[in-house]
Amino acid sequence: GQQLNQSPQSMFIQEGEDVSMNCTSSSIFNTWLWYKQEPGEGPVLLIALYKAGELTSNGRLTAQFGITRKDSFLNISASIPSDVGIYFCAGQRQGGKLIFGQGTELSVKP
Amino acid sequence: DGGITQSPKYLFRKEGQNVTLSCEQNLNHDAMYWYRQDPGQGLRLIYYSQIVNDFQKGDIAEGYSVSREKKESFPLTVTSAQKNPTAFYLCASRTSGTSGSNEQFFGPGTRLTVL
Numbered sequence: 001g002q003q004l005n006q007s008p009q010s011m012f013i014q015e016g017e018d019v020s021m022n023c024t025s026s027s028i029f030n031t032w033l034w035y036k037q038e039p040g041e042g043p044v045l046l047i048a049l050y051k052a053g054e055l056t057s058n059g060r061l062t063a064q065f066g067i068t069r070k071d072s073f074l075n076i077s078a079s080i081p082s083d084v085g086i087y088f089c090a091g092q093r094q095g096g097k098l099i100f101g102q103g104t105e106l107s108v109k110p
Numbered sequence: 111d112g113g114i115t116q117s118p119k120y121l122f123r124k125e126g127q128n129v130t131l132s133c134e135q136n137l138n139h140d141a142m143y144w145y146r147q148d149p150g151q152g153l154r155l156i157y158y159s160q161i162v163n164d165f166q167k168g169d170i171a172e173g174y175s176v177s178r179e180k181k182e183s184f185p186l187t188v189t190s191a192q193k194n195p196t197a198f199y200l201c202a203s204r205t206s207g208t209s210g211s212n213e214q215f216f217g218p219g220t221r222l223t224v225l
Contacts, residue, residue, distance in 0.1 A: 006152075031212050042114075042200050042216035043153075050212075088152060092212055096141050096160070096204050097168065100152030 006089055006101025013079055014109050021087060021104040022073040029091035032065050032072040033098065037086045046087075047074070079108050113137065114217035116201050121222045123195075131186045131220045133201035142184035143202040143214065146170060153200060159184055188222065195224045 006023045013019060023032075031050055035043035047058050049065035049072060056063055062075045072089055086105050090098040114135045123129045133142065141160045145153035155168030159178040173192025178184055184203075188195045198221050202214040 004152075033213065035216075040219070040221070042116075042202075042219045045213050045215065048213050090153075090214075096212060096214065097143075097155055097158060098153070098214060100154075102150070102152045 004089055004091055004099055004101040006104055008104060009102065010105040010107070012107045012109065015079060015081060017079055019076040019079055019083070019106060020073060021089075022071060023089035023091075023101045024071045025091055025099075026070065027091070027099075028069040029093070029099075030069070031092035032063070033090045033092065034061075034063050034072070034074045035088045035090065037088060037103075038084075043088060076106075079106075081108050081110050084108050114201060114203055114215060116199075116217040116220050118220060119218065121220055123222070123224050125224055126190045128187055128189050129195075129222065131188070131199055131201075131222070133184045133186065133217060134182055135184075135201075135203045135217075136182060137203055137205070137215070138181070139203035139205045139215075140181070141204045142178070143204070144168075144174070144176065144184070144186045145200045145202065147198040147200060147219075156186065156199075195222060197222060 004023045004025045034046045037043040047063040052069045054065040060077045086103045088103050089101040117132045143158040144156040147153050154170050156174050157176040159165035175187045200219045201217040204214045
């Protein structure tokens, strides 16, 4: 099945630094979702985007729905140790089916 | 508490045995989904159901079966025909219909290990 191209695959940063990750696709999506997953747990929804060009924030997290509807990015500002985890983007197809990126594993050094 | 529950958290089975994973939601969501996750990879869709008594194959349905007899429940059976069943299985649900409510919410997952 199709997967989104998510980058980077992993990041090792110092506490307090900003983080940026993105997803691109050859297909258009009507909805982009960003999830965070901690080891052994299910993904937790962080941000949902519904319109091309939309910029949405959730605390220190900011995500944008690309104008072409084929890409999205997620920024985390002033990272803290509890930001550690794997971040997934997902594009939503007809019928609510999601296509997931491969994930970005974030490590934060105190 | 409203949410999605999956049981058991860990499951061990011998090769060649069928096994059924449970998924229950009390969110009154219409649609439910099953995904498989392998190490270092994103989630892949196995089966989904948008309404009771109806379900469709996802991208990797071979070796799996589902039923949707009740709105709250969407059990997944991993059959002996699934060649590589060891994985982390995630169930999700979503309310369908109006725009702005397309988010899928996930359960805590079941880790299946076939010995």
